[in-house]
Amino acid sequence: MANNPLNWGMVLSHCEFGMEIGQKVKVCRLRDRVSPGIVSKLGKVGTIRDFRMTDGSGVGVIVQFDDNSATWFFEDELRPAE
DSSP: OOOOOOOHHHHHIIIIISOOTTOEEEEOOOOSOOOHHHHTTTTOEEEEEEEEESSSSOEEEEEEOTTSOEEEEEGGGEEEOO
């Protein structure tokens, strides 16, 4: 058996959120106080690039936007883009 690292992003996306890397999502809310640059992403559509553990119990979704900026969001801050 090959020693391939487990792609946690793919595992988490399918098991918990139904979201996948490469999927288009829309930022629908912001949970916390954030910088004006991130506030400007509210209502914008981006592409999921990866998943990361946030604090040991949560998962962040890294989203890249058309302007090549990227940041992470909690899964409940996003919804699939239509």
